[in-house]
Amino acid sequence: MKIEDTPEAWDVVDSKERFRGHVITVVTDSVKMPRDEVADRDIVVHPGSVAVLALxxxxxxxxxxxxRHPARMLMWELPAGIRDVEGESLVEGAARELAEEAGYRADTWHTLVDLRSSPGMTGERIRVFLARDLTKIETDFVHRHEEIDMPVEWVPLADAVEKALMGMIHNSPAVAGILAAYAASVEGFALLRPADAPEV
Structure with a gap:
């Protein structure tokens, strides 16, 4: 059997919206399972996210x-954000987040890894980009809420790997991005997909 995730959609015989918020919506889909059984599945509908591992x-x-209020933690993360600008490509959104959150621009972009944050309960897709050839830039972006006084730190990649494996970094795009970058660096990043690689 080929080890590769493939698109498939089982029939939904009913769908009920349970909640609509600022970013997410919660629905209950009644899904036709094998042997004609129908089962309800609660789903968090999310617009998706991008994250940037700037190296x-x-x-x-x-x-x-x-x-991060739901976790009740100050968490170390990669610059990231939701896909909330209509018509903006994924890499454009990632570049915007890198500029707004950290004040950097990158000249070289690759797709590092694609994630499904919790596919049993949400359709959220996260694309993590590798950004290199960085330049510090001035930005007039106004930080609000959780982003006020947000520190920016440079961490050696090997140290970041150690911190992820030791349970000191918990943010999933950060952990996945750090480990993927470390693995990809072995081949000099030659195995990475282009920044505009199609998304499943």
Whole structure:
């Protein structure tokens, strides 16, 4: 059997909206299962996200620390954000987030890894990009809420891997991005897909 995720959609015989918020919606789909059984599945509908593993010439990862209320933690993360600008490509959204959250521009972009945050309960897709050839820029973006006084730190990639494996970094795009970048660096990033690679 080929080890590759493939698109498939089982019939939905009914769908009920349970909640509509600022970013997410919660629905219950009644899904036709094998042997004609129908089962209800609660789904968090999410617009998707992008994240950026920015790597400098010293093999350091740019990380930010942000308060995450559901986790009740200050978490070390990659610059990231939801896909909330109509018509914006994924890499354009990632470049915008890198500029707004960290004040950097990158000249070289690759797709690092694609994630489904929790596919048993949400359709959220997260694309993590590798950004290199970085330049510090001035931005007039106004930080609000959790982004006020958000520190930016450069962490050696090997140290970031160690922190992820030791349970010191928990944000899933950060952990996946750090480990993927470390693995990809072995081949000099030659195996990475282009920044505009299609998304499943």
């Amino acid at each position: 400098d010439e010293q093999e350091r990862v740019l990380m930010i620390r942000q308060y």
